[in-house]
Amino acid sequence: MGNPMxxxxxxxxxxxxxxxxxxxxxxxxxxxxxxxxxxPAWFITELVARHGDKTVLSTEFxxxxxxxxxxxxxxxxxxxxxxxxVSWKDNKGDSRSDEATIG
Amino acid sequence: MNNQRRTVLKSGxxxxxxxxxxxxxxxxxxxxxxxxxxxxxxxxxxxxxxxxLGAGTPADSKDVQVTGPDIAENGAVVPVGVASSLxxxxxxxxxxxxxxNALAATFTLPEGTEANVQTRxxxxxxSNIYALVKSDGKFxxxxxxxxxxxxxxxG
Amino acid sequence: xxxxAASFSSLVAALGIALATPALAQKAxxxxxxxxxxxxxxxxxxxxxxxxxxxxxxxxxxDETMKTCLQYRDNPPRKIGxxxxxxxxxxxxxxxxxxxxxDWKEGEKLAAVGTGGHIGFIQxxxxxxxxxxxxxxxxxxxxxxxxxxxxxxxxxxFGKIRGKDEGTIKYVYDKIYNxxxxxxxxxxxRFGLHSWxxxxxxxxxxxxxxxxxxxxxxD
Amino acid sequence: MFHRFIKTLAxxxxxxxxxxxxxxxxxxxxxxxxxxREALADGNPADLLEVKGEGLWSEKRGPRSASLEQCDMGLGxxxxxxxxxxxxxxxxxxxxxxDVESRLVHCMxxxxxxxxxxxxxxxxxxxxxxxxxxxxxxxxxxxSNGKPINVPATHPEEAKMVxxxxxxxxxxxxxxxxxxxxxxGQDGKRIRLQDLGNLTTKEGAGVAMKTWxxxxxxxxxxxxxxxxxxxxxxxxxxxxxxxLADSIIALETYLQKTATGTVMETPGxxx
Numbered sequence: 001m002g003n004p005m006x007x008x009x010x011x012x013x014x015x016x017x018x019x020x021x022x023x024x025x026x027x028x029x030x031x032x033x034x035x036x037x038x039x040p041a042w043f044i045t046e047l048v049a050r051h052g053d054k055t056v057l058s059t060e061f062x063x064x065x066x067x068x069x070x071x072x073x074x075x076x077x078x079x080x081x082x083x084x085x086v087s088w089k090d091n092k093g094d095s096r097s098d099e100a101t102i103g
Numbered sequence: 104m105n106n107q108r109r110t111v112l113k114s115g116x117x118x119x120x121x122x123x124x125x126x127x128x129x130x131x132x133x134x135x136x137x138x139x140x141x142x143x144x145x146x147x148x149x150x151x152x153x154x155x156l157g158a159g160t161p162a163d164s165k166d167v168q169v170t171g172p173d174i175a176e177n178g179a180v181v182p183v184g185v186a187s188s189l190x191x192x193x194x195x196x197x198x199x200x201x202x203x204n205a206l207a208a209t210f211t212l213p214e215g216t217e218a219n220v221q222t223r224x225x226x227x228x229x230s231n232i233y234a235l236v237k238s239d240g241k242f243x244x245x246x247x248x249x250x251x252x253x254x255x256x257x258g
Numbered sequence: 259x260x261x262x263a264a265s266f267s268s269l270v271a272a273l274g275i276a277l278a279t280p281a282l283a284q285k286a287x288x289x290x291x292x293x294x295x296x297x298x299x300x301x302x303x304x305x306x307x308x309x310x311x312x313x314x315x316x317x318x319x320x321d322e323t324m325k326t327c328l329q330y331r332d333n334p335p336r337k338i339g340x341x342x343x344x345x346x347x348x349x350x351x352x353x354x355x356x357x358x359x360x361d362w363k364e365g366e367k368l369a370a371v372g373t374g375g376h377i378g379f380i381q382x383x384x385x386x387x388x389x390x391x392x393x394x395x396x397x398x399x400x401x402x403x404x405x406x407x408x409x410x411x412x413x414x415x416f417g418k419i420r421g422k423d424e425g426t427i428k429y430v431y432d433k434i435y436n437x438x439x440x441x442x443x444x445x446x447x448r449f450g451l452h453s454w455x456x457x458x459x460x461x462x463x464x465x466x467x468x469x470x471x472x473x474x475x476x477d
Numbered sequence: 478m479f480h481r482f483i484k485t486l487a488x489x490x491x492x493x494x495x496x497x498x499x500x501x502x503x504x505x506x507x508x509x510x511x512x513x514r515e516a517l518a519d520g521n522p523a524d525l526l527e528v529k530g531e532g533l534w535s536e537k538r539g540p541r542s543a544s545l546e547q548c549d550m551g552l553g554x555x556x557x558x559x560x561x562x563x564x565x566x567x568x569x570x571x572x573x574x575x576d577v578e579s580r581l582v583h584c585m586x587x588x589x590x591x592x593x594x595x596x597x598x599x600x601x602x603x604x605x606x607x608x609x610x611x612x613x614x615x616x617x618x619x620x621s622n623g624k625p626i627n628v629p630a631t632h633p634e635e636a637k638m639v640x641x642x643x644x645x646x647x648x649x650x651x652x653x654x655x656x657x658x659x660x661x662g663q664d665g666k667r668i669r670l671q672d673l674g675n676l677t678t679k680e681g682a683g684v685a686m687k688t689w690x691x692x693x694x695x696x697x698x699x700x701x702x703x704x705x706x707x708x709x710x711x712x713x714x715x716x717x718x719x720x721l722a723d724s725i726i727a728l729e730t731y732l733q734k735t736a737t738g739t740v741m742e743t744p745g746x747x748x
Contacts, residue, residue: 006524015217023525025604025697028225030203036384039604045139056216062144064199064207066180066223067697068522075216172513174404174506176670176748180694182516223517252405252670253372253394254695254748291644294637298644298727305722314716317651324649331647332658375652378717380601380708395668404506407668409660438654445659452652 007100016078201230365466523744530616539589548584642731688745
């Protein structure tokens with residue numbers, strides 16, 4: 001399930017800016033552990049942000065997105081009090097969703 | 104090393120496994136939506152990546168900007184952004200020329216979402232970063248070099 | 259200046275005169291740890307696992323130079339400093355073939371490498387990992403490397419400015435082998451003395467600094 | 478002696494000759510580094526850990542199924558606002574000078590009933606292995622945000638720890654002749670591109686101490702002050718001191734006393 005994300009969403013002049021911080025290892029699959037064995041790749045493959053039911057961003061990540069991924073984007077619309085939902089899934093089949101309220 | 108990585112990707116992930124998990128009800132179908140573009144993320148060179156993204160040979164455009172510092176103090180976390188004033192942008196991608204696999208991330212932008220995204224990527228070494236955008240069905244590109252520097256104490 | 263202040267306040271202390279000595283002079287006179295120095299050494303020594311390999315623990319030993327530098331906060335009185343310099347000068351060893359200038363390309367690699375020699379359980383270096391000189395941590399060298407430190411002086415165009423005569427070559431070799439032969443308690447490690455670098459590796463770094471073809475002196 | 482004088486002159490000349498272009502280049506590098514650091518500051522992954530730590534603090538855990546809410550970090554049971562900023566300090570109940578981490582472990586043992594080796598097993602995180610201590614310290618640290626560091630070390634045991642920390646700060650040994658002081662005893666220096674604070678001054682120690690615990694992007698983890706100092710010793714190519722060793726607490730006491738008065742800004746984010 002992973003740890004909770006940190007989602008911030010703020011509306012200014014009719015545009016909502018969303019900033020997301022995700023807790024994830026984003027292991028590349030190229031690193032070796034202390035014993036010299038390759039640590040298997042483990043990374044978020046897809047992340048989707050919704051405003052209510054409407055998808056406002058869908059992204060695909062490769063393993064070269066940094067550990068604890070950060071994402072910021074803007075969309076037209078949204079008002080204070082609306083829900084923003086962010087969901088991700090990774091290459092091991094794990095997934096998680098968190099919500100925030102537009103401020 | 105890269106081969107091993109590809110094997111892991113083949114066996115441990117990909118659409119097939121996710122499909123299976125979805126069928127088994129382990130992950131909700133609502134989350135297992137799009138197909139992760141394995142061919143594009145597995146591609147090594149810039150040319151192969153662009154091909155896998157269906158971008159062919161994109162034209163350089165002054166209306167696409169890659170933002171980020173000229174110098175990254177550490178390659179593990181390099182802040183990069185893409186912005187563009189081109190009309191009707193439906194897709195943005197970030198590519199790192201000298202990484203083992205060039206493609207870092209793709210962003211699908213529904214109508215109403217601005218062509219202005221920021222994220223953080225890993226860079227193995229100093230490299231050109233490319234921003235690819237799809238505007239009115241056509242692809243455009245811009246580039247910026249980011250220098251990755253070493254730390255003092257030697258890791 | 260420092261010497262005077264030190265002996266003055268020790269004189270004051272010896273005579274037991276309750277004088278309001280300037281804070282600076284007092285500070286310069288006292289060795290770190292003050293009356294607790296011995297206890298602090300004991301505490302430090304017992305901060306490590308008892309089952310650590312012996313060769314790890316020998317890295318905590320202090321030779322006379324280290325002990326003296328600690329006592330004087332790396333700023334020993336001139337006479338004591340000179341004594342340390344003579345002591346260190348006598349340790350310099352040369353390559354068997356006597357050639358003090360090697361291959362600048364090898365030196366360039368060694369100057370950039372900062373890894374090697376880490377021990378312990380958290381992030382040790384794999385056995386046999388190249389130990390570099392890590393010169394860029396403290397010095398500016400080739401123009402193209404922007405990530406250089408400033409703890410030591412800039413050495414950019416060193417050879418161009420200082421020349422490549424035998425005396426200069428020997429000075430640079432000796433300085434890298436044992437920096438304390440010239441300046442007691444300098445920040446620079448004694449690379450040769452500790453066998454951190456081999457005499458041959460030192461000749462390569464000498465070449466990196468002095469060879470006209472080296473990027474330190476070109477571009 | 479004369480020889481040395483000539484050498485010094487020559488290197489001074491060398492510096493002067495290239496000070497112009499080098500400084501221009503340096504200032505451009507500094508600008509770009511500032512840009513890099515600024516871009517990281519908004520969105521510090523340590524914030525994720527702080528939330529986790531807050532949960533761990535109030536969760537009933539351990540053989541005694543107790544929370545840490547009655548833990549006394551030096552300001553009274555459960556009082557966390559400003560607690561990090563006034564540590565290390567002398568605690569009567571243990572008769573020892575303790576830092577935030579040794580006190581936290583003390584509470585986990587005495588209140589929650591954990592064994593010390595159990596709670597310190599993962600005192601730092603590894604990829605795939607999280608550390609409760611890192612999360613808790615991030616949370617406790619953040620509770621001192623905006624508060625001035627206040628370690629006057631007036632208790633004789635605290636004053637003694639300051640002196641012992643000072644001794645360790647200047648103590649040189651190992652195959653590189655290192656001590657803390659050789660890198661952190663002067664103003665305005667840097668190692669590669671990283672600025673080195675002069676930890677013997679209030680300003681330098683303040684800049685260093687106020688931002689810890691800090692997320693380190695090169696490590697992908699939050700580092701506590703214990704981790705920071707133990708790693709300095711690893712970089713000096715010494716063996717690693719034990720977690721919570723008195724010599725680490727002594728160094729912390731020395732540094733916090735020097736930094737006293739500086740306002741905390743934590744968690745930080747660093748290279």
